[in-house]
Amino acid sequence: MKTVESKKPQIVLFQCQYCLASSMDQAWVENDLPANVKLIKVPCSGRIDPLYILNAVQGGADGIMVCGCDPHKCHYKEGNLHARRALSEFRNFLDMLGYPSDRFVFHWMGINEHSLIQPLLSDFENKLMNADLEKHLDTRQVDQEYF
């Protein structure tokens, strides 16, 4: 039996550990995320392999959000720029094969932007609530405990 909570769209948030400049935002993401959002914290957005995204898609994620740093603000010089090239093409590719590109968003954060992650997440959630969440590539049998 499903609870009301589980009807909310399931979101996987990939977050670069340096992109949330404000420690309050970081604390909120780490401690107070809603139950339908799963956090995958990575050292740099360049570390996000397309395999991780595909794992989330096949595991039943309704939405995917990737947060990274602004250009030239990368802790590792250019990891975010490589991530932009590869992951934005991966988004196109998934769209070609059945995972709509509007369910996969990027947020490139500036160093002076505060308190943005909460409204962005809730906007994304609202958008997904109204969208047709047909699951084409969601084919993996996952443990119910995954989310």
Add this chain to the structure above:
Amino acid sequence: MENPRIQKIRAEAQKLLIEEKVDVVIGFKKGSLPSKMQPFFASSVEEIEQLELNGLCSNNLAVYLNHRSKGERVAIICRGCESRAIQTLVLENRHARENLTLIGIPCIGILDIHKIEQKLQGSISSITEEEGQVVVVSGGREHRFDRLDLLHDACLHCEHPTPVNVDIMIDEAGWIPENSFDKSYCQAFRLLNIAQRYEKFSHETERCIRCYACREACPMCYCEECFVDHSRPQWIESTVEQAGQQAWHIIRAFHQTGRCVSCGACERACPLEIKMTYLTDLLNQDMERDYGFEVGMLPDQLPPFATLSETEEQFFHQQDGDHVH
């Protein structure tokens, strides 16, 4: 009667071996079946007579460069796709260009053996080719076919059949004119709606038995350990489940972005006749549109995912819902 093309290839290969410019010449020789040719490594002058080349040579010889040490002086008989694959492998430091001697042949195309088998009942006892025609002897009877009807799809979609950046070019006309074919079948795929695209993709992948013959046939798949063989952590389903089949084809294709030379060796190696070059062709089309990059055409241009440009701060793939500072 031997055709002049193979005579010229043998003469060039012989010259290289006699002058001791190379240690080995990689080409093809006759296989055990009349419809198959097999890769051949000639390291002495006596072996040169076995070299053959025809439309049944379905492998991409660039694969064997990955199994050779970098210091070995290798000559490869290469068609258009093979020369582009070698160029990409050299860019990725798989072999030193100064140790390679490329013998280029304007491409004569590769026949699709499945297309021949579909047209005939019995087993094939011989296949001979003339320009424009293929003569197949099967069940004691001779059948003639138009060569274009039997060409492999990858060759029908080929944009650059003439080898690039080779050392020796065999002076014979190719049977496939440059830029004569197009990739409009990719556009047809893009015009489908998302459910139809998934339908086509899953219809192809559901036959996959995960034998990885496509990986072994591909010159660009040279990882020491493939992501599907990882067991800790295990990234994707390793069984013949839909999830595993789809994940394999998605990530395999994505690893080829800006690297696949569209030779179609993966499709020819596939025992279940799964179509998969459309995936890499779609990705390569995107690379050409976004970065003006064509695989293997220039000796110093890195694949788009391995390099950055000066205008990189623009996020020109921005879509509705993305946040850019």
